[in-house]
Amino acid sequence: MNENQAVKYLESLIGQTVRVHATDTRIFVGSFKCTDSARNIILANTYEYRFPSSSAVQDAATKAENQDSQTTTESQNFKVNMTSRFIGLVVVPGQHIMKIELEETPQQSRVRETLRKP
């Protein structure tokens, strides 16, 4: 990938919804606006997602157990939602980024697959 291709690739991402995983396990989901050579990323209309706290997990677990005891099912799985909040325009510094994901609709991914084929 030369500089020209790199720029083209990054430009193709602009405006798309991107999930940036930070080193502290938080996930930032927003519209990709800008980046530079240090991989600093600016996202607009961002939501912060955080893994549920241990006490929330415990609460859910107790609840699930209570329900289990009532319904006597064996299942030990339960679901806890990640907590999210709107935080707007953010810049995630490159050194704090663990992982970057692009949100795609199945249609988009199909188009990409077909384009990749020679």
Place this chain on the structure above:
Amino acid sequence: MLPSDVDRNPMMRISSQSVVPRDITDEFTQASSKLRTGQLVKDEYFTLFEAVGALEIMDSKMDSGYLGPGENDAQALEDDYDTTRELAPEQVLGVMDELLCHEMAWHMGHPLSQTVFTSLYLDKLLWPVPKSIEDAHFCRPRSSENKEEPALVNLVLRAYCLALIKCCDFVHARVTTEYYYEEEDFVTQLYNRSLLSQFDHEYFCNLLDRAISWLDEQGDSINEKVKEAIRCRLLFRREFFLALDQDIDVLESRSTDHFSFCLSQQALLTESTPLGVPVPESFSWKIQRKLASTIPPRPVVKISFEDALAHLKRLCQDAIDLMEVLHYRGPHNLKAAVWTLLSRKPQPSVYIRSLIQTMIVNNMTVLGSVSVKQFLYDELAELVLPSSTLLLANKDETEVPSDPRFQIANHMDLFVKRFAQPFVDTFRSACLNRCRIRRTVCHTLVEWDNLQMEAEDLDEQLRTLNSEPPLMLQNGDATYSYPLSSWAYHQKLNQFRLIIQLGFELSIYSPEELPGMYWYLSHICSTHLGHIDRIRTFIVATAKRNLTALAGKKREAVERHASLQNSLRLLERLTTQIVAVDAFAIALHALYVLLARHNILPTASSAQAYSSERLRYELRMKPFIPITLPELVPYEEYRREAILEGDSDEIVLERATKAISEARKAWEATLANGPFIRETQSQANPAPAIDEDWKKDIRNTMRACIGASIAIETVKKALAARGSSKNASTGVNLTVSIPEMGSKLRWHDWWIVPQVSQSQEPSKA
């Protein structure tokens, strides 16, 4: 006025379930590493300016969600505080008082995130969003058993907290429906929390009542004094809740009982607050990590209980005195009342100001009783069109389009359509904060300039329709009254004066500009006086024509005579007031000219400053440049007038002395007139509090007058002393200081009277 900019965040991110995330870390990293240092790939509409506003993630100063090293999730987000724990009665008292401080800090303009929302108790009630009011309790999300134990926390404190939140909701709802300035006056941001707005008010009252009766049932288990203190807070909260719930319904009820009760509890609240024991761990700024917020984390705002109570007291008092505004007695009186109430120092809180805005006009009705059209007609009848056929024309009565009365009605409808809103806005703009009032008036001035021209067209058409008899001037020319445009011009001149005088209040002018600005004020006043004379001439002429009919003792003629006399009286009253302003401005102008001439007037700009007198003049005249009438004074003429070129010190001194004594007389006459036009003298004063405020304001002006005459005398003596010493080369032995806004020697905001005193050391050159 522009609608307030309310920042509304989307509640939830909307995404379709079928979205698939694809890991692009490697591709992205590889691509970005190919970029040169300083090279950016960005959205073409995304600017560096915007980028500066971005919050930096993982920076403790910017990122409210950042957890410091060693902080784990549980400590950071949950706080170790247990909201179900038992509290001593003293502690409940402490929490209640701290909550009240936070509530008032929010009223004062601090964001909820730094005040009310720092309480872990409130956080527990509000998040997750309760589906029913029973859901909002301190034991969430654990089992809801034993919900009412311990009762002191789960009944008493919960009732207090819920009612407090609902109080905030009432205030929030009122303020957001009116014009206010986000972050200047108030922060409406809710951070994706709801203030229980969907729940009916009855529940809150019942809960408070239950808490009160529970408290009464407790025997000696609670210290009597503490019990009484908690009771007093619950009672206060109930009445405050009811008062805010009443909101604009006060137009119907005219009841101030709730606010009066709140006011009566103040002493008890102050007395008993030392009994409380604070529970600082039940408040935390960390809750900001859970709030939807686009701003960096900020510290908790702390205000003292005394400050909070002082604010609350003013709010209640203003709300009570507001009642005096509601009784409609014509536009002139309404303006005097509104302006006086809103000029109180400190300015009434944003809730009160929003409430007044709604009351002034809501659903095209003024004070809930007078239609906007009637309001405008009352104003015209008061000033320029007493008992005129123009205001009587009505399309319901004359339906033939060729009838002049039908056409008059058509034209007048057009006038109302165009003028009603701007006219009502001149009242509403008084409800903004002081800086914004001036700014808004600067903008509306241009609008009124256009309106005046439109009114002139209407006047010309109406004149032929109602065949107005012309007035013959001495040189034989005929002239017409132009009532509508005359009135618009009168409004505009009022606004000119307001802009200049608010300029003094807002400390806009530097000391070296004061001679010029006071000259300009007097110039506007004399223009205005000339204009009022013109209006008067036409009303007097109408009155003369009416005399013959009056001799016949026709009922109509008698009525017309009365309303003509009323208008003349109002014009006289306005004249007195403007003469008072004019004379005082002339006196201060002359005084400042002398100080400037002898180089004892302090200056704000240094000798090397880029600013010059001409540039400053241009800047000050900026709001007036686009205005066609009154014409802008050319700089050269302004300079000559402002420095009283060609007049000797003696003449200037004489001018100052004469003007200040005239000013004192005119202000005394103004004071004697009182703020309101009274229909009959015997009538009891329906607005005693506002009347008192208004009189205080005039008395302060008179105090400033006396201060000015002393200053003039001091200058006179010093100049005489210098003259007799036959040594004109020495400077004048005086020191001058300009009292700042708010200082004791600044008797009145609008009148900057210099402090002139003998220098300690004689300045020998």
